[in-house]
Amino acid sequence: MAYPSDLKYTKDHEWARQEDGLVRVGVTAYAVQQLGDVTLIDLPPVGSDVQAQERFGDIESVKTVSELFAPIGGEIVEINTELESSPELVNEGPYDRGWMILIRPSDPGELNRLMDPPAYEDFVGSLEG
Amino acid sequence: MVPFAGWDMPVQYESIVKEHHRVRSSVGLFDVSHMGQLEVRGPRALETINRLITGSPMHVPDGGALYTLCCNAEGGIHDDLIVYRHHTELASIICNAGNRTKIASLVQDAADGACDFVNRSDERALLALQGPRAAEVLGLVGANRAQELRPFRFAQISVAGSECMVARTGYTGEDGFELSCSADHAPALWNALTDAGEPCEIGPAGLGCRDTLRLEARLLLYGNDIDETTNPFEAGLGWVVKLDSGDFVGRDALQKIKAERKTKAGGTERRLVGFRMIGRGIARHGYPIVDIDGTALGVVTSGSPGPTVGSNIGLGYVPTDKTAIGTKVGIRIREKTVDAEVVATPFYRRPRLSEPRGPSKNE
Known part of the structure; x- marks a missing residue:
């Protein structure tokens, strides 16, 4: 599995993309593969604040439920409302139409603590044994 | 795997x-x-x-x-x-x-x-x-x-x-x-x-x-819906208990349970029911079932999306006075209570051979 080079990654399998001072967040193709068919995504309201590594929502598949953790702290300025009626977008395009939240980071430097693509790939490899 | x-x-x-x-x-x-x-x-x-x-x-x-x-x-x-x-x-x-x-x-x-x-x-x-x-x-x-x-x-x-x-x-x-x-x-x-x-x-x-x-077909899963602490009658499996089929292990106890269920007033016994989520959420094994006022009623034994029935469904034990079709209950999903209602089971029954079937039926 190849991981987009313009993203940063967490050990909880979220990705973060810098876009004009904002950070878009979603889950990785690896997370999607582990979850299977995504059936429900719970996201926080626009305007709420999140802390880095804090839970911001839940993602459910047919078989299981997992928590979503913020890769970076800040204010949520937009959420992907399409996911409410079409959670399968996360399966179909985890890095584009399956994005989840857009954050205005309180400290953009926090992004540097995340993994770059090769590090994340190694991390996933270590999980696979 | x-x-x-x-x-x-x-x-x-x-x-x-x-x-x-x-x-x-x-x-x-x-x-x-x-x-x-x-x-x-x-x-x-x-x-x-x-x-x-x-x-x-x-x-x-x-x-x-x-x-x-x-x-x-x-x-x-x-x-x-x-x-x-x-x-x-x-x-x-x-x-x-x-x-x-x-x-x-x-x-x-x-x-x-x-x-x-x-x-x-x-x-x-x-x-x-x-x-x-x-x-x-x-x-x-x-x-x-x-x-x-x-x-x-x-x-x-x-x-x-x-x-x-x-x-x-x-x-x-x-x-x-x-x-x-x-x-x-x-x-x-x-x-x-x-x-x-x-x-x-x-x-x-x-x-x-x-x-x-x-x-969807309301076929029970051992270890979730039934186990050594559940009896066949409350699980809706009374139809497979043939008390006249000679002596068998558990027969006396089952005879007693059956007789008591008939005489006891509603609400003192529990029964496995099917429910459908009305609010947004998926019930999972072990989640609490609560009354509309928040009182604990029982526990979800099975729950998942029902891909054919098109809603999130589940099974769980509730007191017998909460088993009527249409009874509103709540499912505790993490920190929220999500509305659900008791529905008839099986959730899905296969069409007869003469009927059209499969996804085309609903499209």
């Missing part, structure tokens, strides 16, 4: 939802070789089994299969089983993988000195061919005799060169067959069925869709 009762089992081959729809609209093939397969042989084989189960193999014809329960002395459920009556001196049993050791030892003890017991679990594989086109697939591998089997009947039939015990049974709510064969033959049988079944749009089906399919 996930560990399941000591086996590595695929939850999905491709997608739970796709595999689910495939079984409802065409045909899926499951490897359920983890199930226990036991055999009892001898002149007293049937009476030996009769003493362990709530039904009677005496009342089943040769070549007939019986869905039944093995209970403990208190009327709790050791396992749900299918008993196959080959003839008056041979019966076999298929039990749940997780209960295999327990059931094998109960049957072995009962058989001791009365008849021969063989645990064939390791030497036999079990494939389940399920879906409206299952019979067609068996025709394509030359097992036309299987197509003549009525539900809950079985026969020894050669399928693509493998000697199989083919039963018209399953755990999906669809028409289908379960094929028990020698473990050595299982890979060849699997390949023969998937190759020949291609025109029928056959595909492999994993544990994940097995669970969603059985839940």
Whole structure:
């Protein structure tokens, strides 16, 4: 599995993309593969604040439920409302139409603590044994 | 792959939802070789089994299969089983993988000195061919005799060169067959069925869709919906308890439970009901069921999306005065209470053969 080079990654399998001072967040193709068919995504309201590594929502598949953790702290300025009626977008395009939240980071430097693509790939490899 | 009762089992081959729809609209093939397969042989084989189960193999014809329960002395459920009556001196049993050791030892003890017991679990594989086109697939591998089997009947039939015990049974709510064969033959049988079944749009089906399919059909899962602390009546399995089928383990307790349930006022006993989520959320095993005022009512035993019924569904035990269809309840999902309502089960009933079926029906 190849991981987009313009993203940063967490050990909880979220990705973060810098876009004009904002950070878009979603889950990785690896997370999607582990979850299977995504059936429900719970996201926080626009305007709420999140802390880095804090839970911001839940993602459910047919078989299981997992928590979503913020890769970076800040204010949520937009959420992907399409996911409410079409959670399968996360399966179909985890890095584009399956994005989840857009954050205005309180400290953009926090992004540097995340993994770059090769590090994340190694991390996933270590999980696979 | 996930560990399941000591086996590595695929939850999905491709997608739970796709595999689910495939079984409802065409045909899926499951490897359920983890199930226990036991055999009892001898002149007293049937009476030996009769003493362990709530039904009677005496009342089943040769070549007939019986869905039944093995209970403990208190009327709790050791396992749900299918008993196959080959003839008056041979019966076999298929039990749940997780209960295999327990059931094998109960049957072995009962058989001791009365008849021969063989645990064939390791030497036999079990494939389940399920879906409206299952019979067609068996025709394509030359097992036309299987197509003549009525539900809950079985026969020894050669399928693509493998000697199989083919039963018209399953755990999906669809028409289908379960094929028990020698473990050595299982890979060849699997390949023969998937190759020949291609025109029928056959595909492999994993544990994940097995669970969603059985839940829609309200087929119970041992360890979730029933266990040693639940009795058959509250689980809605009173119909398989035949109190007049001779003496069996748990009979006295079950007779007492049944009599008490009839006389007690509503609300003192619990019953397994089906519910549908009204609010946004998926109920899962172990989540609390609460009344509209927040009072605890019971616990979810099974819950998941219902891909065919189109809503999130579940089963759980609630007091009998909360079992009426349409009763509003709440499901505690993490820190929220999400609305749900009691609905009739099964959630899904397969259309009769004359009706159109599959996804096209709703499109």
